[in-house]
Amino acid sequence: MLPHFPAGVSATTEMKLATWCWLSSAVLAAYSFLVAANNETEEIKDEPDKHACPVRLESRGKCGEGGECPYQVNLPPLTIQLPKQFGRIEEVFKEVQNLKEIVNNLKKCCQDCKLQADDNRDQGTNGVLVPGTGVSGGADENKVTELEDEVNKLSSDLKNAKKDIDVLQGHLEKLNLVNMNNIENYVDSKVANLTSVVNNLDGKCSSKCPSQEQIRSSPVQQLIYKDCSEYYKIGKRSSETYRVTPDPKNSSFEVYCDMETMGGGWTVLQVRLDGSINFTKTWQDYKVGFGNLRREFWLGNDKIHLLTKSKEMILRIDLEDFNGVKLYALYDHFYVANEFLKYRLHIGNYNGTAGDALRFNKHHNHDMKFFTTPDRDNDRYPSGNCGLYYSSGWWFDACLSANLNGKYYHQKYKGVHNGIFWGTWPGMNKAQLGHYKSSFKEAKMMIRPKQFKP
Numbered sequence: 001m002l003p004h005f006p007a008g009v010s011a012t013t014e015m016k017l018a019t020w021c022w023l024s025s026a027v028l029a030a031y032s033f034l035v036a037a038n039n040e041t042e043e044i045k046d047e048p049d050k051h052a053c054p055v056r057l058e059s060r061g062k063c064g065e066g067g068e069c070p071y072q073v074n075l076p077p078l079t080i081q082l083p084k085q086f087g088r089i090e091e092v093f094k095e096v097q098n099l100k101e102i103v104n105n106l107k108k109c110c111q112d113c114k115l116q117a118d119d120n121r122d123q124g125t126n127g128v129l130v131p132g133t134g135v136s137g138g139a140d141e142n143k144v145t146e147l148e149d150e151v152n153k154l155s156s157d158l159k160n161a162k163k164d165i166d167v168l169q170g171h172l173e174k175l176n177l178v179n180m181n182n183i184e185n186y187v188d189s190k191v192a193n194l195t196s197v198v199n200n201l202d203g204k205c206s207s208k209c210p211s212q213e214q215i216r217s218s219p220v221q222q223l224i225y226k227d228c229s230e231y232y233k234i235g236k237r238s239s240e241t242y243r244v245t246p247d248p249k250n251s252s253f254e255v256y257c258d259m260e261t262m263g264g265g266w267t268v269l270q271v272r273l274d275g276s277i278n279f280t281k282t283w284q285d286y287k288v289g290f291g292n293l294r295r296e297f298w299l300g301n302d303k304i305h306l307l308t309k310s311k312e313m314i315l316r317i318d319l320e321d322f323n324g325v326k327l328y329a330l331y332d333h334f335y336v337a338n339e340f341l342k343y344r345l346h347i348g349n350y351n352g353t354a355g356d357a358l359r360f361n362k363h364h365n366h367d368m369k370f371f372t373t374p375d376r377d378n379d380r381y382p383s384g385n386c387g388l389y390y391s392s393g394w395w396f397d398a399c400l401s402a403n404l405n406g407k408y409y410h411q412k413y414k415g416v417h418n419g420i421f422w423g424t425w426p427g428m429n430k431a432q433l434g435h436y437k438s439s440f441k442e443a444k445m446m447i448r449p450k451q452f453k454p
């Protein structure tokens, strides 16, 4: 259907207009945006009832010399149907807008944070390094001064504490020097001094007291004998048991007296003969003594203490091996401390033929050692009980170069060296065929006053 034209237009003009209209319809879309943009085109009043074609050509007179014509084309408003996917553009716009707002909020937030951090940093800097220039001024300055004073005071206190610790350490080192050994040595030396004083008094008393003959004639005096030597002095020459009273404040007890060996007068402390008595005993057993005084026995540490306290004693040890070899060891001083001092051993100088096994070397020295039993560890071996290991009660070091209370073996034996042992015995330390260990047939320990003259 052809478009209609306004009245008063010629046929030629109508044909031209029809052509225009068709052309316009064909290229409308292509030029629409150009037409829309042409604001200078003179508008023709729209008359929809008379003009079906929306494109109108209007004459405004003859064409001018400059090539411009008075005709002008008036195009209708343009509507283009876009694909429905374009509907998403609005949503995308909205999303973009939202994202933009979020980004802006974040930016603002960051800026706020940065400003706050800068503020804090400024305040901190002022507070510590440049007192008085902070926002709060004098208050901060006072606070800082107080803190500085406090730190200085703490530092001073710390230095004083260190000095005190140094002084205490010095005291501690001095105290360490005054250790238990020194205390024990001191006590022992006092005991030895007292023993000496008592012995001197005893000597003086003896010189003023009635002669032995007078004593013998007095039945009351004859009831008290301190040891076997006193029985010897009154003429007893039979080796047997006698009752002695080494300390009148303590009760008397039976002892075995050897009235034959080297002049006699010996009070016997220990005998090993045949293994009839087990010497693996407790502290209490060794304290009170055990065995048979006429065969094998240990007299008892309390009794040995009293005997050695009453007079200065010498010690004699007699040994006989299974080859019939008989040797002896003599110590010119022998004292055993009381139970409180763990029956500590004190021996004097050695003399004899069996060797000084009680004082073998620096690391094996039984002198000044405490008594140890399988149930009472007083030895110097830190990792165990020598008494338990060697089945004996003895003045163990860590552990031994002598042990006369070891197990009684009737012949050579293997295993732990827990038999009767005297480390300086000839051939004792030689490696033996099949690692057999020697033992002793007989052993005996006995004491006599140092001043005794048979």
Ligand SMILES: [Ca+2]
Pocket: 377, 378, 379, 380, 381, 382, 383, 384, 385, 386
């Ligand atoms: Ca030990």
